[in-house]
Amino acid sequence: MAQNQMDILMPKLHDICLAIINEVKNLRSAVSCAAMATLGDMYVHLQRAMDSEVEGTARVLLHKASEANNFIRQAANFALGHMVQSCTPTRVMNALLVGGLSHRNAAVRSCTAQYLERLAKVMGMARLLSGKKDLTDRFLIAVSKLAVDPAQEVRHHGRNILRNVATKMWDKFAPRKERESLREVISKVNLKERNI
Numbered sequence: 001m002a003q004n005q006m007d008i009l010m011p012k013l014h015d016i017c018l019a020i021i022n023e024v025k026n027l028r029s030a031v032s033c034a035a036m037a038t039l040g041d042m043y044v045h046l047q048r049a050m051d052s053e054v055e056g057t058a059r060v061l062l063h064k065a066s067e068a069n070n071f072i073r074q075a076a077n078f079a080l081g082h083m084v085q086s087c088t089p090t091r092v093m094n095a096l097l098v099g100g101l102s103h104r105n106a107a108v109r110s111c112t113a114q115y116l117e118r119l120a121k122v123m124g125m126a127r128l129l130s131g132k133k134d135l136t137d138r139f140l141i142a143v144s145k146l147a148v149d150p151a152q153e154v155r156h157h158g159r160n161i162l163r164n165v166a167t168k169m170w171d172k173f174a175p176r177k178e179r180e181s182l183r184e185v186i187s188k189v190n191l192k193e194r195n196i
Contacts, residue, residue: 003045009042010049013046021035021057024064032064032075036064036078037079039083040078041082043082043085047086050086054087054092058080058083059098062112063108065077066105066111080111080115092119093119094138096116096119101146106149106153109151109154110154113146113153113156116143117157117160120139120161120164126168143161143162146158147159
C-alpha cells in the first residue's frame with residue numbers, strides 16, 4: 001500500500017504508524033519483524049511524508065535494535081537504515097538524539113551512535129557544520145557526549161564522527177601547507193587507537 005496506494009494511507013498515517021508501533025512491540029518475533037519491515041518499506045516509499053512519524057517510530061526501533069535476538073536486531077537495523085536514507089535528515093537526527101542519546105542501555109546508545117555516524121555521511125559534514133545554530137550545536141554536543149561514553153562501541157562511533165569533523169574543519173580553516181601534516185597526525189592517532 002505504501003508503494004502503490006499512498007493516497008489511501010496518508011489521511012490515516014499517524015493511526016497506522018501507532019498500530020504498527022504496537023506490533024513492533026509484540027512478543028512474537030515474527031510479528032515484530034514483519035512490523036519493522038513494514039516501517040522500513042514505509043520509509044522507502046513515503047519518504048518525507050513519514051517525517052512526522054520519525055520520532056515515535058525511531059524510539060521503538062532503537063529499543064528493538066538492542067535486543068539479544070539477532071533476527072529482531074537485523075529487522076530493526078533494516079528499518080533504521082531506511083529511515084536514515086529516506087527521511088529528512090534533521091528530523092532523523094532529532095529522533096535519534098531524543099530516542100537514544102541518553103538511554104540507559106548501552107546497546108541503544110551504540111545503535112544511536114552508529115546511525116548518527118551514517119546520517120553524518122548522508123548529510124555531509126559541510127551541511128552539519130554549516131553554522132545553523134540549532135543543527136550544528138545539537139550535533140556537536142551529541143557527538144562529544146558519544147565520544148566519551150562509558151561503552152566502548154559507543155565511543156568508537158563518536159570518535160569516528162569527531163575525526164570526520166576534525167578533518168572537515170582542518171580542510172576549511174587550516175592553511176593549505178599544514179593540511180598534510182595534520183592528516184598524518186590523524187593517521188597516527190588512528191593507528192594508536194587500533195593497536196590499543
